[in-house]
Amino acid sequence: MTEPHVHASHPRVASRLKRAEGHLRSVIAMIEEGRPCLDVAQQLQAVERAVRNAKQALIHDHMDHCLDGDDAGDRNELKAISRYL
Template identity: 85%
Template sequence: MTRPAIHASHPKVIARLKRAEGHLRSVIGMIEEGRGCLDVAQQLQAVESALRNAKQALIHDHMDHCLDGDDPADRDELKAISRYL
């Protein structure tokens, strides 16, 4: 049986992703405006970090609340999802 896909952490993950999306749009604007590469690279690093943090929050929540270490199928899923950390 499939577990529900909505977790308590999802609203916070969505908020992080929306912030990253807005930040990425501003980076695109920076490039279009001809801003310096150092400034653009710094802001791209911030976007990448925001995405990584959102991904980690989602995966950690899933591991904490959806996987039971006693179920062999869950152990396989844990191995599969942990590679994205």
């Protein structure tokens, strides 16, 4: 088993994702209630943006961490994770 990989930003990222999760549940309810597609699409855009922002915060924090290290493995991991931006 590997060691936990935790950065200072992880609690904030988890909080953002939990808010997005709640928002997504609301969008699902909107669909089930038959709300207008324009309203649903607008809310889905907001969920997508929230998830994208959480992903970027996580990746940027991780990249900062890798740049602080002198390990070649960190640089390789930096290259690998940057493709998700």
